[in-house]
Amino acid sequence: GGIPSARVLALVVLCAVAARTAAMAFNRWLDRDLDRANPRTRGRELPSGVLRPDHVLALVVASSLVFIVGAFALNTLSGWLSFPVLGVLLSYSAVKRFHWLAHGVLGLSLALAPLGAWLAVTGSLEGDLRVPLALAAAVLLWVAGFDLIYSCQDAEHDRKSRLHSIPARFGVARALQLSSLLHLFTVLLLVLVARSAHLSWIFYAVVAVASVLLVVQHRIVRPGDLSRVNVAFFTLNGWVSVVLFLGTALDLAVHSPGGPL
Structure with a gap:
């Protein structure tokens, strides 16, 4: 049905930023003691004392409220569904304390975004949902896959701290193999x-470029050499998202009947 209105786009961006802020801040707040015990993360703002826990918790509450209010401003159904969505977003940090499928919960958290965008624009979950569902599934597997790569560097710490992750449970080599399969x-x-x-x-064409970027990240991270995990996790996956976004925008601009070009 064409490009959404500026109001809808602005509210979608607001909700996305607020939801991500709430989820990230809650993760840092809940994991502050674990981060203090982990040499890789003890320099973060909470374990190092740069930020106070109550201030971070206040940010979680404020961001959550912005997300809920923004969702209701979009439409009533989005507003009511914002509560269970927020529950999923905040649950990731807790799941790794009792189950190694936490990577899937993180993937699900981001996979809700395409469905949320559909709901924000249409106001319902009716109609042909093949595209948003397929996109949500792609996001779920992509995120779970690159979270597996990232969590490999904490496998030993997770075992000592009795945290649950696939690398800690099944080993780094198998985690990386599963990550490759998920990205396929x-x-x-x-x-x-x-x-x-x-x-x-x-x-x-942009899917082909994204595929090359995914292959590269799996070639530079090996069970015996995790020194380039950050390059794979942050840099290459960042470019995957940029390439897919720009390619989708260009495709719609050039070929959509209502596109600007």
């Missing part, structure tokens, strides 16, 4: 998105 299915799901949404060769 991510690419296949992106192709399904292209077919379902009738996108052009432009989107297929």
